[in-house]
Amino acid sequence: MKTLVTGAAGFVGTHLCEYLLRRGDDVHGTYLDQAEFDRLPESLQQQVVFHQCDLSNLEQIHNIVEPGGFERVYHLAAISSVHQSWQGQDLVIRVNLYGWINLMEALRQYCPKARILMVSSGEVYGVVAENRQPIDEFQPLRPINPYADSKAAQEMFCYQYIHRYQLQIVIVRPFNHTGPRQAPSFVCPDFAKQIAAIEQGKREAVISVGNLEARRDFCDVRDVVRAYYLALETCAPGIPVNVASGSAWSIQQVLDMLLRFSTVPIEIRQDPQRLRPSDVPLMLGDSTRLHRQTGWQPEIPFEETLQSVLNYWRENRYWSVKALL
Incomplete structure (x- = not known):
């Protein structure tokens, strides 16, 4: 597969790139600035085709996507810290929401057949009573911080592109995950x-x-990227799936x-x-839907x-x- 990973220089991005390379994909990735690239493991610098890109700049995205011919797209680029989101929600909305919309606009024009993974978050559920946990995908979205707000908004915009342009967008809602390289x-x-x-x-x-x-609910990042791969290959567009340990x-x-x-x-x-x-x-997640559709479980x-x-x-x-x- 010719695959694009946005935010490939980040915590989850580096692990996902390594996983996809082991599977034999032709992996392209985006990063924001040179300092990010310089800190990457040398093996990734050599094996991934990297593109410097600010997703809030539509022209920069077009320069990557137009000649790309990507079959799979994993959208990881985001401000992903709840704590950081309280420090400036305008930036969170610009990066997380408008960056996502810019990517969708480019993909619908140049890669309309690609399967696309939109990484949301278990944070979109907000506060759920303990007697209603573990949380499944039928719980309403009640985000209570700027990061969760931006992810819920991203999800809402997915349906426009699924139904109007028939884009194949798979939505995952990961709960907490950790591992080597996390900030x-x-x-x-x-x-x-x-x-x-x-x-x-x-x-x-x-x-x-x-x-x-x-x-x-904590998962290992290496289990999470495996879940992302299986979800994108197997799950139906527009039907969110939790990624959680239980x-x-x-x-x-x-x-x-x-x-x-x-x-x-x-x-x-x-x-x-x-x-x-x-x-x-x-926050305790129920990943029964993901398990039923893909066989995934944390290892x-x-x-x-x-x-x-x-x-x-x-x-x-x-x-x-x-x-x-």
Whole structure:
């Protein structure tokens, strides 16, 4: 397959490119600036055809898509942090929504037969009562932060292009996922980076934390990109599918597990600046629909995922937050 991955230099993008290359795809990817490209693993720089592109610039997208002849498109490029979205929702809407619309306009003109993956988020469900969890795709969308708002809006625009232009857009709603290369603006690499720095004597033996009571459904990023591939190949356009493990871990449990892997004793200290203005107590996903349609289920144990995140930061691969969003 000739495949385009937007946001290919990001956390999920790098893992997806590696997965597609192993399958033998001819992979093209977009990145935003040269610093992103320079931080990529050398193997990806050599094997993926990269294009510098700002998705808010329609002309730049046309320059990539018009001669492309892409059969598969995975749209990952986004501002993907809930915390960052509170700092400027205008930017979130410009990148996440208008960038998506620009891509759809280019694809409908030049690659109308391509199968397209639109990556939404479990955040679009908002606060769901615990007695109605795990959350399936029949739950209404009630987003409560700018990031979730932008993803819900992206979904709504999909139907216009599906029904008016017959684009084959598959919608996935991933719940939390983590793994090596994730930016420290997310909770698992945040803790892991602090622990690694403490072990190496680069900071005092105190880890700063926010809300430890929230419970989240975590998948390994390597399981997630496999789900994306299977969904795009198998699932029907316009019918959202959750990508979730079906198990919820409290942030306290995540921290305790990482601390058990630590080689030194560490004190825990709560930092009020790490508390989000709107935090959902529980997000637990139901991926029954995805399993029925594709056979997908998570394969990597969460303990193994966290160990790989910590080992990544122990190896001093301190990529910038901007490069990995």
